[in-house]
Amino acid sequence: MLPLDQQLGIIKRGATAIIEERDLIEKLKRGTPLRVKLGVDPTGADLHLGFSVVLRKLRQFQDLGHHAVLIIGSYTAQLGDPSGRNAARPMLSEDQVMAFAAHYLDQAAVILDRSRLEVRPNGEWFSKMSFMDVIRLLAKTTVARTLEREDFSTRAAGGTPIYLHEMVYPLMQGYDSVAVNADIELGGTDQTFNLMVGRDLQREAGQEPQVCITMPILEGLDGVRKMSKSFGNYVGFAEPPAEMFGKLMSISDDLMWKYYELLTDLPLEEIAALRRGVAAGSHHPMRVKKDLAKRIISFYHSPAAAAEAETAFERVFSNREAPEEMPAVALASLPMKAAEGELDVIALLTGAKLAPSASEARRLVQQGGVSIDDVKVTALRIRMPAVSSFVLRAGKRRFARIVTGNREPS
RNA sequence: GGGGAGGUACCGAAGUGGUCAAACGGGGCAGACUGUAAAUCUGUUGGCUAUGCCUUCGAAGGUUCGAACCCUUCCCUCCCCA
Numbered sequence: 001m002l003p004l005d006q007q008l009g010i011i012k013r014g015a016t017a018i019i020e021e022r023d024l025i026e027k028l029k030r031g032t033p034l035r036v037k038l039g040v041d042p043t044g045a046d047l048h049l050g051f052s053v054v055l056r057k058l059r060q061f062q063d064l065g066h067h068a069v070l071i072i073g074s075y076t077a078q079l080g081d082p083s084g085r086n087a088a089r090p091m092l093s094e095d096q097v098m099a100f101a102a103h104y105l106d107q108a109a110v111i112l113d114r115s116r117l118e119v120r121p122n123g124e125w126f127s128k129m130s131f132m133d134v135i136r137l138l139a140k141t142t143v144a145r146t147l148e149r150e151d152f153s154t155r156a157a158g159g160t161p162i163y164l165h166e167m168v169y170p171l172m173q174g175y176d177s178v179a180v181n182a183d184i185e186l187g188g189t190d191q192t193f194n195l196m197v198g199r200d201l202q203r204e205a206g207q208e209p210q211v212c213i214t215m216p217i218l219e220g221l222d223g224v225r226k227m228s229k230s231f232g233n234y235v236g237f238a239e240p241p242a243e244m245f246g247k248l249m250s251i252s253d254d255l256m257w258k259y260y261e262l263l264t265d266l267p268l269e270e271i272a273a274l275r276r277g278v279a280a281g282s283h284h285p286m287r288v289k290k291d292l293a294k295r296i297i298s299f300y301h302s303p304a305a306a307a308e309a310e311t312a313f314e315r316v317f318s319n320r321e322a323p324e325e326m327p328a329v330a331l332a333s334l335p336m337k338a339a340e341g342e343l344d345v346i347a348l349l350t351g352a353k354l355a356p357s358a359s360e361a362r363r364l365v366q367q368g369g370v371s372i373d374d375v376k377v378t379a380l381r382i383r384m385p386a387v388s389s390f391v392l393r394a395g396k397r398r399f400a401r402i403v404t405g406n407r408e409p410s
Numbered sequence: 411g412g413g414g415a416g417g418u419a420c421c422g423a424a425g426u427g428g429u430c431a432a433a434c435g436g437g438g439c440a441g442a443c444u445g446u447a448a449a450u451c452u453g454u455u456g457g458c459u460a461u462g463c464c465u466u467c468g469a470a471g472g473u474u475c476g477a478a479c480c481c482u483u484c485c486c487u488c489c490c491c492a
Contacts, residue, residue, distance in 0.1 A: 159489075252447055253448065286447075358458070
């Protein structure tokens with residue numbers, strides 16, 4: 001194992017809080033592998049960079065020689081974690097959760113070393129508890145304490161409902177720590193309360209309390225709200241390189257430093273140097289952001305794919321050309337409502353899936369957001385170009401190649 | 411159990427019989443400007459076989475020439491009291 005201070009350096013990178021750091025040092029000093037717990041509630045969603053922050057931290061512990069324990073919330077996911085929520089989540093069935101869990105593990109394996117991972121569904125212990133056991137667990141905390149949490153107090157103040165089962169959630173998560181005898185638990189800062197409950201329950205159970213390490217919540221592409229599928233501001237693990245590149249380039253300059261710290265392994269000193277360079281004007285922020293995108297894409301795909309994505313990006317956005325690859329749609333397959341020799345632009349846009357509805361397509365045209373072979377479309381019916389295929393573009397980044405079936409004029 | 415308030419489009423929030431597909435703000439989308447950054451400005455934001463038609467204002471009925479608005483029943487939430 002690495003010397004203590006080196007381990008600490010890696011562990012502390014990006015972390016918002018370590019409760020308590022001296023406890024952590026004590027545990028590390030023993031030189032034996034620590035049990036590092038991360039609880040996840042699979043909901044069926046595809047993993048995105050927001051999830052990767054805490055998964056990467058867990059991986060770092062694996063690489064340091066510690067023992068990673070991934071708790072699958074087969075029971076807790078059914079309740080839905082109220083953390084950071086302003087409304088209750090729909091409840092899921094255990095079967096659903098376990099099906100989602102398989103999907104989750106497949107994706108998480110991109111980051112974690114699956115061969116050294118202990119996976120435990122928390123139904124393993126919760127299914128064996130009697131109602132009386134549950135009551136005893138409930139007796140470990142008070143309503144006032146639970147209500148102190150910001151998400152609950154906001155809801156209480158705003159008049160939105162808080163259900164009893166939501167209030168049980170932190171106790172369940174805390175009990176997981178007792179069940180697996182965790183030395184350390186990882187989580188987002190929004191998990192702080194839940195993590196702390198684990199310490200209390202362990203202490204009561206005669207265990208040494210876990211160290212809680214909280215990681216920042218990663219802002220999504222908008223730079224404001226947390227990265228989340230429902231906000232549409234995310235980058236998924238499985239997205240194509242070009243898509244990732246484009247999305248990452250759209251983050252704000254300020255945000256990119258946080259992405260560097262939490263999503264790459266570039267040493268902090270080097271990140272700081274880049275930052276100074278941008279501030280001093282010796283580095284162009286776009287260049288630095290492109291490197292960020294390439295680093296991330298190299299991890300999820302490959303360095304070659306990252307380089308390709310960059311080229312494609314420059315082609316489309318810097319040189320304003322059409323991308324090399326885009327979905328091809330046969331004109332004949334579209335329900336055109338145009339006279340002979342004319343194109344029905346609305347049918348074109350909806351048929352090629354560049355617009356969700358005819359009304360939306362009409363709006364796009366009216367606002368000047370549609371072009372055919374780089375010529376802005378100004379009418380809903382236009383003359384059929386005498387080419388074998390043309391590029392249809394909607395907005396900045398939606399493209400399709402329309403194959404007309406015409407012969408290329410000689 | 412008693413009393414009060416309320417459920418409106420993606421979200422927040424006006425509207426309380428016709429001029430309401432529904433003000434305003436946020437978000438989204440598009441355009442301008444750019445480094446597809448941020449900021450800013452402008453436009454737009456239910457659907458369709460489109461000078462009209464259809465669906466939408468918690469659900470179902472009803473009154474009316476006409477209902478998001480009035481009545482009835484039901485479902486849901488919040489607050490106060492017990």
